[in-house]
Amino acid sequence: MPKSKAVRREKPRERFSYDPTKVLTRLEEYGKKILEDIKIGKNPYFDIPMRGIGNVYFDEKRRVIRMGDKLSRRYFLNVAHARKFMQTLLIMAYVKRLVSENKHASLREAYYANKHTIPGTKENTFEDQRESDPIIEDLERMMGVLREEMHLTADRRGYIYGDIVIRDGEDEFNTSKLGMGGWAVPGTVEHLQFVEVNVDYALVVETAAMADRLIEEKFPKKEKALIIATQGQASRGVRRLIHRLHYEEGLPIIVFTDGDPYGWYIYSTIKQGSINLAYLSDKLATPEAKFVGMTMDDIERYGLKNVTEKLKGIPPNKKGGPTADYKRILEEMEYPWFQNREWQRQLKMAIKMGVRIEQQALANKSLEFVAKKYLPEKINNGELLP
Amino acid sequence: MPKSKAVRREKPRERFSYDPTKVLTRLEEYGKKILEDIKIGKNPYFDIPMRGIGNVYFDEKRRVIRMGDKLSRRYFLNVAHARKFMQTLLIMAYVKRLVSENKHASLREAYYANKHTIPGTKENTFEDQRESDPIIEDLERMMGVLREEMHLTADRRGYIYGDIVIRDGEDEFNTSKLGMGGWAVPGTVEHLQFVEVNVDYALVVETAAMADRLIEEKFPKKEKALIIATQGQASRGVRRLIHRLHYEEGLPIIVFTDGDPYGWYIYSTIKQGSINLAYLSDKLATPEAKFVGMTMDDIERYGLKNVTEKLKGIPPNKKGGPTADYKRILEEMEYPWFQNREWQRQLKMAIKMGVRIEQQALANKSLEFVAKKYLPEKINNGELLP
Amino acid sequence: MAEANQLFKEFKIQSVSEFFRRNAAMLGYTGKIRSLTTVIHEAVTNSLDACEEAGILPYVRVEIEELGREHYKVIIEDNGPGIPEKYITHVFGKMLAGTKAHRNIQSRGQQGIGISGAVMFAQITSGKATRVITSTGDDRIIEAWVKIDVDRNEGKIVKKEKHPNPKGWRGTRIELEVKNVRYVRSKQGIYWYLKLTAIANPHAHIELIEPDGKLIVFPRSSEDVPEPPVEMKPHPRGVLTDDVYRMAKKTRRSSIKRFLVGEFSRISDKKIDELIEYIAALRLIKTEKDKNVQEQLYERLMKGEVKAVLRSFKGYTKVVKQVAKLMEKPPEKLSWHEAEEIVEAFKYMKFLAPPTHGLRPIGEENIEKGLTNILKPEFVTAVTRSPKVYSGGIPFQVEVGLAYGGEIPGGFELLRYANRVPLLFDAGSCVTTLAARSVDWRRYKVDDLDRAPLVLMINVISVHVPYTGTGKQSIANVEEIQNEIRLAIMDAARKLQTYLSGKHRRLHQAKRRRTFEKYVPEIAKALSVLTGEPEEDVRNYFLSYIEGHFAAKETGGAEEVSENA
Amino acid sequence: MAEANQLFKEFKIQSVSEFFRRNAAMLGYTGKIRSLTTVIHEAVTNSLDACEEAGILPYVRVEIEELGREHYKVIIEDNGPGIPEKYITHVFGKMLAGTKAHRNIQSRGQQGIGISGAVMFAQITSGKATRVITSTGDDRIIEAWVKIDVDRNEGKIVKKEKHPNPKGWRGTRIELEVKNVRYVRSKQGIYWYLKLTAIANPHAHIELIEPDGKLIVFPRSSEDVPEPPVEMKPHPRGVLTDDVYRMAKKTRRSSIKRFLVGEFSRISDKKIDELIEYIAALRLIKTEKDKNVQEQLYERLMKGEVKAVLRSFKGYTKVVKQVAKLMEKPPEKLSWHEAEEIVEAFKYMKFLAPPTHGLRPIGEENIEKGLTNILKPEFVTAVTRSPKVYSGGIPFQVEVGLAYGGEIPGGFELLRYANRVPLLFDAGSCVTTLAARSVDWRRYKVDDLDRAPLVLMINVISVHVPYTGTGKQSIANVEEIQNEIRLAIMDAARKLQTYLSGKHRRLHQAKRRRTFEKYVPEIAKALSVLTGEPEEDVRNYFLSYIEGHFAAKETGGAEEVSENA
The missing domain is CATH 3.40.1360.10 (Dna Topoisomerase Vi A Subunit; Chain: A, domain 2)
Structure with missing residues (x-):
């Protein structure tokens, strides 16, 4: 059967570039701003784009859902904000370490790695993963980077099979030559290269x-x-x-x-x-x-x-x-x-x-x-x- | 660190042999017995080992859970059994086709493939996958074969990574050379060969x-x-x-x-x-x-x-x-x-x-x-x- | 500080009527719908009781006229024995007056408050006197307007006329004008009340004319007037000290012995000898100092070892003689303490169950007639249990009727009665409801009780029905009664089950055969795949096997054994 | 067929006492625990009422002696005015006799059945007479054993002794022996009943000696004897035709006009002129044939346009004159129909709210005393609302008390009263329960009501408390009453909220500061990683920022604006 136009391969439109230094620079900038505020006696804060249906719209031209420009301001000196303010900084510091050491962590590992008892209290920095996950989402929105770019991997699921050759680090393989099993897609695919398609x-x-x-x-x-x-x-x-x-x-x-x-x-x-x-x-x-x-x-x-x-x-x-x-x-x-x-x-x-x-x-x-x-x-x- | 004895590889103890003709022969035997019974005016039946906690025991010597010898007899001429009797035969015939054609089907496909309206009624052969799955389990117990040997595949989940070479059909690959993704384990592994370990x-x-x-x-x-x-x-x-x-x-x-x-x-x-x-x-x-x-x-x-x-x-x-x-x-x-x-x-x-x-x-x-x-x-x- | 004498200046005595005027709710006059039902209930009950006592097949006609908003005239007419002129004020105008309250007798009504309560209710809501037209069938018809003098608790005839009675009419017609009530066709209203009454009284012809002029007839389906209940002597296990004491003061018998033998049931001269021994034994046991020994003696007494207990005390004959002498005293000399001794001894003694000849069940035949007549079911059955006793000495009897299908709509309905009187309120806590719900109806082929076209009537009969509250609309959960109700229901349900099974047997056999046949094509196809045998042949093997099986069954009749592996 | 005359041979008249003997449950004698509580309730109520009327600070002592299994002697002694010798049989032996039942007055007790009911209950359970020892403080103490002659509804003194009274003792002591009851320290028992009584009557000293000899004292905490309630004339909007009719028959006033002005509240001579116009208008409206026009006229009348309505009829002055003449008739000539006309006109007229001077609330101060004294809470407050009216003409008043913390254990407790009398049963359906539950307690800093150490008392006062049943243990859900209770609760709860806030404010400020400080080490570590700045420095920046902020706050006092982004 002749192939219809619908399924013909097109010209590539973008080239992927993943630059870890970008994430590191942004993290430092945020840290410095907080420090400047506190030094001049100003209540330091983060501006975080709001989540949820109230802050999204459909971009008719590019035909994707996009985030609106509503911000919520997270202060240090506000009883309702202080804990989250602290948590945000903790995760930011953790991401900085991950990216600079080129390590990846799951969301759950990130939770456990940052959970500890605050000295002199019975309070933990994070009581539950339900506290750390939203902070990571906040950082994605705030800094405009994927969590994968912050080296935080999502749960993996799915596999592929077909005549393409992928390079993953030092390995190169054809995903149609792996038996019936196919190749399991990892949590992070930023680093993959497509050698042959x-x-x-x-x-x-x-x-x-x-x-x-x-x-x-x-x-x-x-x-x-x-x-x-x-x-x-x-x-x-x-x-x-x-x-x-x-x-x-x-x-x-x-x-x-x-x-x-x-x-x-x-x-x-x-x-x-x-x-x-x-x-x-x-x-x-x-x-x-x-x-x-x-x-x-x-x-x-x-x-x-x-x-x-x-x-x-x-x-x-x-x-x-x-x-x-x-x-x-x-x-x-x-x-x-x-x-x-x-x-x-x-x-x-x-x-x-x-x-x-x-x-x-x-x-x-x-x-x-x-x-x-x-x-x-x-x-x-x-x-x-x- | 020196390795303890606990983790040293041992001598192989069994060699796997998968023989599709065994399954086919057994299916035919069952069919013939039913036919003989009905011809001499005897109510035909299947003897199916009972499922559940009441019919298992722990084999202390070989240290595995085993099935006991309690049987339940499924008759044709019994209002409570007739429908299941019919369903058992339907699945048996389907398995015969799968194995002889060397095709594999998921449990859900098996359900859909055998579901149809019984002529002259509003009743379906199977109303729900919850009807066909137990029949397949019954067959496993009755014939002493894995469902995989009947070419019925279970849901797949899991992957492996490490320096072993697997042959799957014509493909051969090392599961440590597939990038971070590893190799997705298929639903049926009967046909795999371990080339290098x-x-x-x-x-x-x-x-x-x-x-x-x-x-x-x-x-x-x-x-x-x-x-x-x-x-x-x-x-x-x-x-x-x-x-x-x-x-x-x-x-x-x-x-x-x-x-x-x-x-x-x-x-x-x-x-x-x-x-x-x-x-x-x-x-x-x-x-x-x-x-x-x-x-x-x-x-x-x-x-x-x-x-x-x-x-x-x-x-x-x-x-x-x-x-x-x-x-x-x-x-x-x-x-x-x-x-x-x-x-x-x-x-x-x-x-x-x-x-x-x-x-x-x-x-x-x-x-x-x-x-x-x-x-x-x-x-x-x-x-x-x- | 005020002086006591001064304070008591205002001390006054209120009349019963005044009391109930202020507490009409105690008599069932609460709520606009219920109040109207209560008025009708009192009048209809009076009519049915009167007819029964006089041996008349009752004809009762109820008419409701709407005079204005929440303002009605209520007319109840019967063909009963009529009321003698001199009793009219008593019957309608004086509270706590009546023919039954003071007797140990099964009764439909309240204790002599009923109809005068209705008269009072009419009077305080509309200000109108109650019009009574009655004749005992002699040459005169009396027409009287009766009011209650609330302050004196006395009836007062406001106006009276006498009419000739050329046709010998006999009966009573009363007309009450009431306000602040409402006529509604609800399950707590008059229509429903009369329907239930008609079911339980198939010998009565009951008619209702609703405010819109609609005539509803519940016709008679039985020609037998029930025997009136008779007074029963109290059973020794059913009396309190106070009862014995008060009866003794009033009796005309010559001695306590004669009093006990004569005015209680199940006490013979021989029982008195036994009683003497028990009282003596109890007196002696009380003298024992060692609590453990005492306890043992009580236990032995309970086992009936009275003579052995007596003999364990030295000089016991003296005590027995004393007690025997007591039995010869005139009853009015009986002291409270002695009455207590007698009642205590009663608790240890064995008596025949109380007589039950005074109980008047509706009867299985009549229940079936009533249900069939009013509900037009497809199937009906009834069970009247033999009388039983609760609390040691109070006789009661249970009967149930069960109607199924026909014109009965889906949805289980429970009709509750106490002494034939419908109970319309407080169903939730009633022993009848509990018993009916506790039965596993699925065992009787009623798979979904709440959708089954099923009516269950339960009638509990007793001289003393144990109501849960002053409203007398719910029977207390007495274990003995619940058990009897359950047994009766299960008996009736078993009959229903048999009926339902018979109905479906033929249908069922055909359905069974079809069950097997329909699978044959599928089986044939599969077996053909498995064995290579032609599909057509396989099909024929199976079909002829089925044919043979069912043919054998028709002639043999037994269930196939092989199916029960 | 039996003859009517024959049937009526058995016709007898029952006495009130006989009736209640058979229906003791109507008087609260139901259940072993409740029956005993009812006995105590009747006696204590009598004592408190008597002391109040006499202006005496009450001292009431209750003693329970266990005589055997379910057999007790109950002794209630007070320092009240005593009972004059000639009234003893009436007070204790005759039912429906009393000083209040026939008057329009706020009253704690039943209507003249109370204590004689208790005497009868003792008598029918134990057979014993009630021993009464009383003196009005004169030179004699009367000791009398009283029984009820149930058949005649009369008190009978079985034995009487007179003793000298050298020390001038005054008061009444009664001893009742009862059986078939049980003493339990439950929430429906005597201990609880007296505790609640003590809370609502801080002017009373109440003691209880339990069967095991334990003495419990609820001491007096107020020295003011409440004013006794006074009789209030009925309000025109609170009467039925029957009331007007019966009052007219009994009055000694010379004319209907004088009768209305004299025996009703809020009716002046001027109001009578108005009444005449309204009655005339209503008569005329009834002559109107066109239903729509008639309806409009009724509406206009309701709006008060009586003169305009009159003028719309030709020759209306004649009718007005007729009605005016009616007002001059002697009251005993008032017909039912005329009484109906008057009551109907009342419904259209406007009246001042009924007088409420007869209502006797406990008062905020006394509630606080009572709660503090008995419960030893950390915080207490009370609210007595001003009197209101329900159903158009029945005055009532609500008060609540609220006690929190201290020795009160966790778990919300509601104490319900009607006219100061504790209600122990049927709490679920009571308007007080509904109102208490309908309040959003979290708004008042009570986060978890069911665990809060909180006691709420509610007292509903009225000449006519609308009970839900004959048991008088639950107040009906009348909208006006529920609203008043809610308002009172919310008012009290607001005070509680203020207290709770004040208590925590200091604590709160320190806690706030700590909230920020505790995170500083974590933040410093993270910022140090992000920026490379030494951890120690970062920490100091933050700590001094916090220091500055709270210092500014102490002096400035305002909430930081910056926090509310």
């Missing part, structure tokens, strides 16, 4: 079982595709990897999830970022990603009615509704990037039919069906949703 | 963050260890891999989990198998595995009191207790393989101190501490729990 596009797959199915059916080889298994919601590492593959290597990104509000949310996050991480859209989101399925149209087109499942919750027109799945779908209908005919139609259909359809339900036709018919047909005909 | 032992690590820490600290290279990250409870693939590495390659297995009832349960499952999967002990359990930490003694020895967390639930001597963590610890104290002085002491201490200690809490000392001091010291001195 012999695929036409990347297919991002929600479930490991479906990714394994495609590998077993030799789909990556036959279709010249890189399989990226997210294993649920895409981790930051995977999203950053997708972003880099798209912008640095020009790979078209095609997303393949379950046909349900959760699957569409996964797509939405890969494409546009999440509200929580709006400040990272520039580095984590890939607005040009496209969606291959599952769609509501697939149900009729491929005769899958038998293997749909009921949506959970109460529909909007019933008493007490909408709840659960129905509520999520209605929320998704409001997303700026779903403001187009195609998506509105899908989402409305889902509510009307009251069902969801899983990727693996395609196995009802036959095991090969997804790899031999469903995906090639839709992708090569460019039957993709925006 | 240049490590002294395998260190099974509960959290990905700790595995990544050890990789970053170059622990596998320095200590000649294979890191196996389970990412929580070990998946069947990982447990089968551990079993094979131990018995086929003679690798000592050392387990490193959080110091809490969940961590000890992970250890327990790797070592002895779980009650649910007692019938698979011979193939999944590794009774010779040892435990390095975290232990309750570590808290005092390494001055970690500050970074312990309270156990959840009500202690046994308080009103309403024991619940939650306390209850689990008391249950674990009853496990046959924990009937030794060392483990009883640890578990009693945990209840008395009322705290838990995480692997990552070691970061409170320094990031390097775990790799440079804690693990080498304990492992090379043979300070391991049985």
Whole structure:
């Protein structure tokens, strides 16, 4: 089958540069400012961009979620702020050490490393990881750097399989030559280099079982595709990897999830970022990603009615509704990037039919069906949703 | 530091042989017996070993959980059995197709592939995956084969890193040459071959963050260890891999989990198998595995009191207790393989101190501490729990 | 400081009527709906009791006229024996006057307050006298307007007329005008009250005309007038010292012995001899100094070893003689202490269960008639248990009726009665509710009680129903009573179960067969894959096996053994 | 068929005492613990009332002796005015006799049943007469054993002795022997009851000797005997037709006008002129055929436009004259209908709020004394609201006391009173409970109400307390009353808040400073890492900044502005 334009590799648009000295310089600048304030008898503070829905907007032009300019000022001399002020400085000092020693730490390690009893009190610097995580998020927003750039790694999840050669430190390997297992994506991908890229596009797959199915059916080889298994919601590492593959290597990104509000949310996050991480859209989101399925149209087109499942919750027109799945779908209908005919139609259909359809339900036709018919047909005909 | 005897590689004890024709033959035998019964007017049935705690025992000699000999008879002509009888045959026929075509399917795919409306009714062959999963377990018990041997793959989770060379189909690769990411363990590991094994032992690590820490600290290279990250409870693939590495390659297995009832349960499952999967002990359990930490003694020895967390639930001597963590610890104290002085002491201490200690809490000392001091010291001195 | 004599200048005596005027709630006049129901209840109860005593098949007609906002005229007419002219003021105008309150008798009504309470309620809300029209069937009909002189607790006839009675009409019609009440068709209102009354009194024809003119008839379904309850002598285990003492003061018997034999049930001359021994033994035990020995003696006495206990004391015959002499005293000379001794001895002695001939259950047949007639169910059954005793000496009896399906809507309904009188309030704490809920209905094929089309009626009959409060709307959770109710319910439920099973058996057999047949195509396909045998053949093997099995069953009839592995 | 005359042969009249003997639960004799509390309550209430009326500082001593299993002797002695010999049988032996029941007066007790109920309860449980020793302070002490002749509702003195009274003792001591009761130190028992009574009556010295001989004293903390409540004339908005009608029959006034002016509060001669116009207007409005017009006229009347309404009818002056004439009739000629007209007109007219001089609150000072004295708290406050009116015409008044800390254990406690009498039962539905729970205590620095060492007392005072049931243990949720209670609680809680804030202010300032200081070492270390500046220096910068800030604050006093970003 001839390939459609949708899946042809494009020219690279950006080149990744990771400069640890930038982070170090910024940390020092903040420290010096605090010190100057206190010396002249001024109450020292940090200005931190506010988090949450109240401080994000959709950049129509670049089509990503962005952070607004609302600031919250965190003072030293304020009973409600003092503890957080101290915690912010503790984490900043810790990050400085990590980056200068070229070490990486998990969020939990960062918590434990900075937790200790404050001398002369029974109070700990951090009582709970729920105290340190938000401080790290604050620093990301405040300094405009990814936590990975501060050498704080997120939980890792996901793996890839396909004919690309990656350099990671001294190692070089082809991710299609690692057996069925594929290559596990680490928490931080900043340091990876793409040595060879012999695929036409990347297919991002929600479930490991479906990714394994495609590998077993030799789909990556036959279709010249890189399989990226997210294993649920895409981790930051995977999203950053997708972003880099798209912008640095020009790979078209095609997303393949379950046909349900959760699957569409996964797509939405890969494409546009999440509200929580709006400040990272520039580095984590890939607005040009496209969606291959599952769609509501697939149900009729491929005769899958038998293997749909009921949506959970109460529909909007019933008493007490909408709840659960129905509520999520209605929320998704409001997303700026779903403001187009195609998506509105899908989402409305889902509510009307009251069902969801899983990727693996395609196995009802036959095991090969997804790899031999469903995906090639839709992708090569460019039957993709925006 | 000189290595203790505990971690020296031993002679291989078994050689793995996977023979698909065995499964096919057994399936046919069952089918024929049913057919004979019905022809002579006898109510046909399956004899299925019963599941659950009532039908397992601890084999003191081989030190694994084993299935007892209680059978439940599933008839065709019994209103309570008929549907399950039909479902059992459906899955058997499906497995026959999978194995003969050398295809693999996930549990969910197996469910979808066999779900359809029974003609002339509104009833589906399977309404829910909760109906098909137990049938597959029944078949494992009945036929004495792993579900992986029936080409039904479990969810995959976990990755490995270390100087061993694996052959998976046509691919051959060294799992220490794949960058920081390591190699993702697939759902089925039956087909893997170990080409070269240049490590002294395998260190099974509960959290990905700790595995990544050890990789970053170059622990596998320095200590000649294979890191196996389970990412929580070990998946069947990982447990089968551990079993094979131990018995086929003679690798000592050392387990490193959080110091809490969940961590000890992970250890327990790797070592002895779980009650649910007692019938698979011979193939999944590794009774010779040892435990390095975290232990309750570590808290005092390494001055970690500050970074312990309270156990959840009500202690046994308080009103309403024991619940939650306390209850689990008391249950674990009853496990046959924990009937030794060392483990009883640890578990009693945990209840008395009322705290838990995480692997990552070691970061409170320094990031390097775990790799440079804690693990080498304990492992090379043979300070391991049985 | 004020002088005592001065303070007591204001000392006055209030009449009963005045007291109840101020405390109408004690009589059930509380809330606008309940007050109206209480008025009707008092009148209807009077009518039914009167008819029963006179052996008349009752015809009761209730009419509610709306005169204004929360202002009604209530008319109750019956075909009862009528009221003799000279008793009219007493019946309607004097509180605490009546024919039953002072007797040990099963009774529907309050104790002589009922209808005069209604008259008073009418009077204090509307200021109107109650109009009474009555005749005993002789040549005159009396028409009288009755008021209560609250200060004197006396009836007062405001106006009286006599009319000829050419057709020999007999009965009573009363008209009360009441204010501050409301007519609502709720479960605590009159419609519901009369419906429940009709169920429990299938021998009565009851009619209701609602304020909007709608006529509702609960027709008679039984032609038998129940026997009126009779007075029962108290049982020795059911009396307090005060009862014995007061009865002794009033009796006309010649001696304490004769008094006890004559005015209590289950006391014979022989029992008196036993009683003498027990009293003597108790007197002697009290002289024992060693507490442990004393305790043992009490225990032995409880076991009935009275003679052995007596013999363990020296000179016991003297004491026995003293007690025997006491029995010959005139009863009015009985002292409180002696009465106490008698009652204490009663506790140690064994008696036959109290007589129960005075209890008047509705009867299984009549309950079934009542339920069928009013509810039109598909299935009905009733259980009247034999009388039992609680608290040692108080007889009671339980009966239940159970109606299922037909015109009964879904949703379990419990109809509670005490002595045939519907209980409309305080259902939550009532022993009937507790008992009904404690039964595991699923065992009787009622899978979801709260949706089943099921009505359960429970009637608790006793001379002394143990109510939980002064409102007399809820029966206390006495263990013996709860047990009886449960047994009765379970008995009735078992009959329901049998009915439900029979109904579904045929349906069930066909469904069973279909259960097996529908899986055959699936099985055939799978077995064909597994064995290579043609699908069609496999299918036929299975179908003929099923055919053979069910054919054998039709003729053999037994359940297949093989299924129970 | 039985003849009516025959049936009525058994017709008898029951006495009030007989009625209550059978229905003792109506009087609070229900349950073994509660029955004993009721006995004490009746006696203590009598003592306190009598002392109050006589202006005596009460000394009340309660003694409980255990005579056997569930068998007690109860002794209540006071230093009250004593009871004149001739009233003894009435006070203790006749039910519904008393000095207050028939008057419109705030009263602690039941309506003349109280103490004779206790006597009867003793009699029917133990058979014993009640021993009364009393003297009015003259030269004789009367000792009398009183029983109730239940059949006649009369007191009977079984035995009487007269003793000389050389020391001029004055007071009353009564001894009752009761059975089937139990003494327990629970919240529904006597100890608790007397403790609550002592709190609400700081002018009384109350002692209790428990069965084990333990003496508990609740000493007097105020030397002022409260003024006895006085009778209040009823307010026009608080009466029913029946009240007006019956009062008119009894009055000695010469005309209806004089009767209304003389026997109701807030009715002046001028008000009668107004009343005449309203009655006339109402008569005329009733003649209007058009329902809509009629409705409008009623509305206008409600707005007070009586003259305009009258003028809208032709020949209205004739009607006014008729009504005016009616006012001149002798009151005994007042018909029910006319009484209805008067009461209806009352509803449209405006009156001053009812007089409240008859209400006798405990008073803020005395509540504080009572709480301090009995509970030994760290902080106490009280609020007595001014009297208000509910249901249009019934005056009531609310007061609350609040005690905090000190010897009060953790756990919120609500003490409920009606007319100073503790309410021990049915707390859940009581308006006081609802009001107390509806307050947002956290707003007053009481963060966890259920653990706070807090006692709240609420006393609701009224001639007519709206109880929820015949048990009189719970006050109905009347909106006006709930609002008053809430306002009172909030007022008291505000004072508590001020106290709690003051207490902590100094502590707070030091704690604040420490909050900042404790973080300085951590901050210094981190900033040193970030900037390279020596840790010691950084620490000093911060410490001197804090020093300067708090110094400025001490002198300046204002809150730092900079903190509120």
